[in-house]
Amino acid sequence: MASKLELLPAVDVRDGQAVRLVHGESGTETSYGSPLQAALAWQGAGAEWLHLVDLDAAFGTGDNRDLVAEVTRAMDIKVELSGGIRDDASLAKALATGCTRVNLGTAALETPEWVAKVIAEHGDRIAVGLDVRGTTLKGRGWTRDGGDLYETLERLDKEGCARYVVTDIAKDGTLQGPNLELLRNVCAATDRPVVASGGVSSLDDLRAIAELVPLGVEGSIVGKALYAKAFTLEEALEAVS
Numbered sequence: 001m002a003s004k005l006e007l008l009p010a011v012d013v014r015d016g017q018a019v020r021l022v023h024g025e026s027g028t029e030t031s032y033g034s035p036l037q038a039a040l041a042w043q044g045a046g047a048e049w050l051h052l053v054d055l056d057a058a059f060g061t062g063d064n065r066d067l068v069a070e071v072t073r074a075m076d077i078k079v080e081l082s083g084g085i086r087d088d089a090s091l092a093k094a095l096a097t098g099c100t101r102v103n104l105g106t107a108a109l110e111t112p113e114w115v116a117k118v119i120a121e122h123g124d125r126i127a128v129g130l131d132v133r134g135t136t137l138k139g140r141g142w143t144r145d146g147g148d149l150y151e152t153l154e155r156l157d158k159e160g161c162a163r164y165v166v167t168d169i170a171k172d173g174t175l176q177g178p179n180l181e182l183l184r185n186v187c188a189a190t191d192r193p194v195v196a197s198g199g200v201s202s203l204d205d206l207r208a209i210a211e212l213v214p215l216g217v218e219g220s221i222v223g224k225a226l227y228a229k230a231f232t233l234e235e236a237l238e239a240v241s
């Protein structure tokens with residue numbers, strides 16, 4: 001188990017731009033310019049990880065696959081790549097970027113046999129994103145219900161899933177603080193590492209998530225708070241060191 005919380009600054013890409021959404025809802029985008037420049041800025045500020053999302057692929061409104069591949073290849077740090085990775089072709093293209101791991105969302109809800117197969121083939125290069133409202137999982141750009149969080153977690157644990165990225169959709173992009181209770185509950189339900197996502201607004205939020213490291217929280221994605229300059233990445237890394 002890691003002793004310090006990993007931080008994964010996020011770059012979400014829509015229509016070729018780095019954006020942040022509120023509650024993951026299409027149409028709520030605030031644009032932050034070039035994804036490559038944003039990613040390089042986080043790397044330059046000391047990030048060890050980048051959480052890179054192709055939002056168009058997640059929503060089914062096209063894709064930014066070549067751009068996210070270019071960004072991934074330009075990074076010297078570890079990259080967690082997600083959005084629209086749902087079949088052999090999209091998985092092969094994602095893994096070929098050299099990313100450290102991919103994060104599967106919709107596929108884990110809609111094509112469980114395929115996900116079990118790729119977990120068996122690729123081990124810890126596969127993480128599953130558990131994106132929830134309450135305890136209901138959401139897929140297809142968080143627009144479609146996909147079953148119960150804890151039933152799905154039990155199934156994926158049995159299949160050998162290496163880690164989970166847990167997003168509280170109600171918190172995502174809101175700067176309202178993380179759902180610590182959800183993180184505690186997920187950690188109690190699985191022995192696999194958990195990456196927290198959604199709601200981080202302050203250094204105190206990150207310190208509160210860091211207190212969950214002994215329970216199994218390995219990392220935290222940080223999005224809006226960095227772009228809104230609530231704190232710098234250097235300050236965040238110092239706060240959890």
Ligand SMILES: O=C(O)c1ccccc1N[C@@H]1O[C@H](COP(=O)(O)O)[C@@H](O)[C@H]1O
Pocket residue numbers: 012021023024025053055057058059082083084085086103104105106107129131139140141142167172
């Ligand atoms: O990150 C977001 O803000 C987001 C918003 C709406 C949908 C998905 C979002 N992000 C990530 O996309 C993947 C899921 O993609 P897919 O279902 O596998 O195509 C997952 O990492 C989400 O957290």
